[in-house]
Amino acid sequence: MKAMLQVSRLGKSFGGLKAIDDLTLSVAEGQFLGIIGANGAGKTTLLNLITGYLTPTSGSIVFEGETIHGLPPYRIARLGIGRTFQVVQPFDEMSVLDNVMAGALFSRSGVHRSLAQARVESVGALRLVGLEAQAQLAAGSLTLGAKKKLELARALATNPKLLLLDEVMAGLTHEEIEDIMTVLRRIREAGTTIVMIEHLVHVIVELSDYVYVLNFGRELVRGLPDAVIELPEVIEAYLGAPMEAEGK
Template structure:
């Protein structure tokens, strides 16, 4: 499944600062084809900013992003999307004034390779992905009339309709209840299998991240503090400290011993 020799996304020392604040500070990581990478960290750690930097929504102050061997550092978001590197938004960005179906349709009309020219062909793809995420019943609803979890599903469907190779999923499970989280995790695993997707998975819900990721990258104050398997990350003192603070971290470590 995971092709260890095939690095599909190579992030090299990217940085972004807002004034004096270093939101992302020389972060590097590699993603191999077929992997699910968890990107975690406390609030304000720079997870969303990294997504924005990789997909071109924000300009980098330094560093490079290589995707499938090409340098995409200076490309615009739409160019990056067209070569198959896409993302969902933590704060959903539905296309207002359109139906749920039309939102997904736009994804399949443009998306990778700028690909489907024919509306009726595009609609077929749309039906498939909407069935997959369980939104088909609500296809004719205006986006203003559906709930937030549905909008999150719609964003996921929209991104799948774009036929991507690498997807950054930015908190697609926020606001879901526990059983919906289970469902959503199954869904992510399933699309990875079916579509040979590579996923960078940003999430607050630890259980979800631990259960789903092949590898996890931990960020804190804009810096990468740890990278490894879920087990390695869970046991890493720096990570525990970042999440719980110094004092509790010591206690936890003691308890573990």
């Protein structure tokens, strides 16, 4: 399979800390890739590098044959890479719909898009995540679960080929998690390639075709989800380390 996204020997240091350390990873078109790893493993840093919010210290990132590391975030977004943020920060006073429209206008085709078109696509994205009834509410009035759906709709309205998700399930109720899983299945079936960072292992196992486990910025192991989560080194790194750290 041809890689849509190829990350090669990527490194990112913050002072003496190697947040990403010689990481090589590829995403095939149509794939649903899961990334897990303990707190501080480098997951968000990886997303920030792919989307241009950070510049690598070493290595390369190629998307559909084009080198993208070093490009600013808006250029990368226009190539068709959308993302959600781990900490959702909508414009609280703006309506839910206006928040999503801001995404639609800032996208792959956004430069050529009219306000009316952006509105139609944004309403479509809100419908897909199940938020159309709240479209006119102020974003600040939403529950955390609804804000996460808004964040997803905002990313979808950029019409991405590749969608990067940073813990879209964190803090949600069981029912909200089920809802978002259904939405993600639909997005995937519509042809979008997805990379999902998630702490909820059962969600990763159910949705992903392939999983990478990060540990201290490096690949600990990769493989099929069911096999990967059974490995003792994964259980130790993923479940053992944070508990140990808490005991210190």
